[in-house]
Amino acid sequence: QYLKETQPTALRLLTGVSTYDLSEFMVLDAATRRNLELTETIRGGDEKGSLLSVLDYSVTPMGKRLIRQWVSKPLLNLEQICQRQNAVEYLLVQGLLRAELRSALRSLSDLERLTTRVISGHALPRDLTAMRLTLRSLPGTQGLFLAASSPLAPVLGGLRPCETELELLETSIDDEPPATLQNTGVIRPGYSSELDNVIEASRHAREWIANLEHVERARTGIKSLKVGYNKVFGYYIEITRANDGMVPTEYIRKQTLVNAERYITPEMKEYETLVLNAEDRILEIEKRLFREICETLARASKDLLSTARALAELDTLASLAEAAALDNYTRPEVTTDKVIQIQAGRHPVVEHSIGSGPSGALRFVPNDTNFEPGEIIRLITGPNMSGKSTFLRQVALIVLMAQMGSFVPAASARIGLIDRIFTRIGAQDEIHAGQSTFMVEMIETSLILNSASNNSLIILDEVGRGTSTYDGVSIAWAVVEYIHNHPDLRSHTLFATHYHELTQLSDLLPGVRNYNVAVSEADGKVVFLHKIIPGGADRSYGIHVAQLAGIPRPVIQRATEI
Structure with a gap:
């Protein structure tokens, strides 16, 4: 209620609230964490030489964060402890499966952080391509565990198919989008007819301008005629002073140089306006579409975060199994x-x-x-x-x-x-x-x-x-x-x-x-x-x-x- 009244926009960042109950975890004060060197050494504060360093064989950023939490928050619930032990033992015995799982996880992006960026409105185009690649890999990861009775079943239950979200990303985001929304090319062709029409009109205008030099040279007989562009004056037709007498009457003088004059025609001005306005229009449409895509994904954040947590837990359990195998x-x-x-x-x-x-x-x-x-x-x-x-x-x-x-x-x-x-x-x-x-x-x-x-x-x-x-x-x-x-x-x-x-x-x-x-x-x-x-x-x-x-x-x- 307090957040609703004071910071209503902050609520969209909250996908769920869970209470931290001290009765669920072993209590470790600051002195104990330091003296036992759980996550960093006393001398130097390095991770190497800590307990975490010998248990952390995780291959994803999500797993690295979770195993740090597990080291810092041992359990008091006997059932939960046994559940983790059963999963670790299963992955320890199934060495080939463990290797395949770690290989599959290694290629995944940080789905948890990516989803958080989407929810907060800070996602960039390449964040969504990274999310798409991760969601594409989910069926392969799930396919490694065909036995429903596996001790990993409770963890695997957190993996959501996210098929709708993947389809949205496949159809909407280009394969190689720019790094930011300040450049066009984020949205895949065919996703939005509105955007496609503007892009097609811009392409046609660019082609007309690109062909203009050839057309005007033939029409005027001026072989040195050139069509160019700069950010200050826009598009122009440049004619040297030696050919001043051959300039058509409909040319409008735009800029005078030492050895040449630059002109524009009414038709050329129309196409120039079309091209330049199209750039702004394309950026505007792409930003709007990208925002709508992120809002759709944000509404599915519960499934995305559930999947991220399940992947992190699989990585952490495999990490503990790897440590157990290597160090007996x-x-x-x-x-x-x-x-x-x-x-x-x-x-x-x-x-x-x-x-x-x-x-x-x-x-x-x-x-x-x-x-x-x-x-x-x-x-x-x-x-x-x-x-x-x-x-x-x-x-x-x-x-x-x-x-x-x-x-x-x-x-x-x-x-x-x-x-x-x-x-x-x-x-x-x-x-x-x-x-x-x-x-x-x-x-x-x-x-x-x-x-x-x-x-x-x-x-x-x-x-x-x-x-x-x-x-x-x-x-x-x-x-x-x-x-x-x-x-x-x-x-x-x-x-x-x-x-x-x-x-x-x-x-x-x-x-x-x-x-x-x-x-x-x-x-x-x-x-x-x-x-x-x-x-x-x-x-x-x-x-x-x-x-x-x-x-x-x-x-x-x-x-x-x-």
């Missing part, structure tokens, strides 16, 4: 039970970068994550560079991928629906907001403790490290107790820390378990095995990490002595 992902079981069981889980981005980099011989070390009955918090200790942060992100990403309907990088996975993922990873000053590293850390921790539920997943990395050791240990200890004991929390939590004192909590709180990152020591050398094993770590290996970083040997020796 498996179908997770998503359930309403409160459970996280991941066998041989892998970090999708790190694994991908190892496999595609110059050190492709390296192998990602998988890890299990099996929360036992009654287990709430998993404390993970171990040295820097051992893989703690990678493991934390890995679990969160596998949960997120499972709920977006994707297959996951694991031997198997059973995931209970998670309503929110919270992350407190890393630390940096928010100078523009006047907040120190520790303040940022505490604000993010506060949000988690005040917003998480029993069905949330909490990822905490080094809480309390931005202040003194005693304060840091105290805060971290209290945070663990709060999550464990608060009746509205008791969320599945992965807590990585350097504070070995926290390992004592497993003796005090029944839902706390200690884990550490395995390390191999031999001949004075330390090798991080990147394997998460039960038990707490007894050393941090900070000096070893400093040595790996290139700290001068005297400093390393002195640190060892101290």
